[in-house]
Amino acid sequence: MLEILKARFQDNKNLHMELSWPDVEKRLLEHPDSVDVLRRMEESGGEPDTIGYDEKALQGRAKNPPSGSAERKAKEIGVLIMTEELYRRLQSLGEFDLKTSSxxxxxxxxxxxGGALFCERRYGTVFTFHNGADSYYSVRGFRGYTLI
Known part of the structure; x- marks a missing residue:
């Protein structure tokens, strides 16, 4: 898994210009549970990569247990679903979800x-929308992250 992540890190330097692979690898080796999460993300068809780090490191959201399928899947994988702020940060680094939504x-x-929010990128703009939490669309997934 580390070799896959290293190759992706090197291929996408524009996503994390302020980071070096040795620093990222060191953090990953210090957090083997996170490496397992990234492996599960990779196996599910995701392509985990590094976009930086959160200096404030968000605290866990144990008071908000999963109540929908995206939340349940994210919990099974071991990731947190991105906030709108993180999603917009990701989109500032490249163009994602051009034919899908998250x-x-x-x-x-x-x-x-009973509502839920999702984002997508169209016409060079990131849009945030709402829908019923129980809505299902084959092109809607979620983007997750893990803190290490």
Missing amino acids: WITTPDDIRDK
Whole structure:
């Protein structure tokens, strides 16, 4: 898995110009559970890569247990679903979801009413939309991340 990640890191330097592979590899080796999560993401068809690091390191969201299939799948894999802020940060590094969309973390007051948020990129712009949390679209997935 580390070789796959190293190759992807080197192929996509524009996503993480401020990072070096030895630093990333060191962090990965210190967090073998995260490497296992990345392996599961790779096996599910995802292509995990590094886009930087969060200096404030978000705390776990144990008070918001999974209630939908995207959240349940993310939990099974061991990732967190991206926030709108992280999704927009990712999109500032390249063009993703040009023909698909991705569920993002949804505020509790919207989830409590059965809603959920998703994002996509069209016409050179990132859009955030809403839908029922139980909606299913074959081209809608989610983008996850892990903290190491």
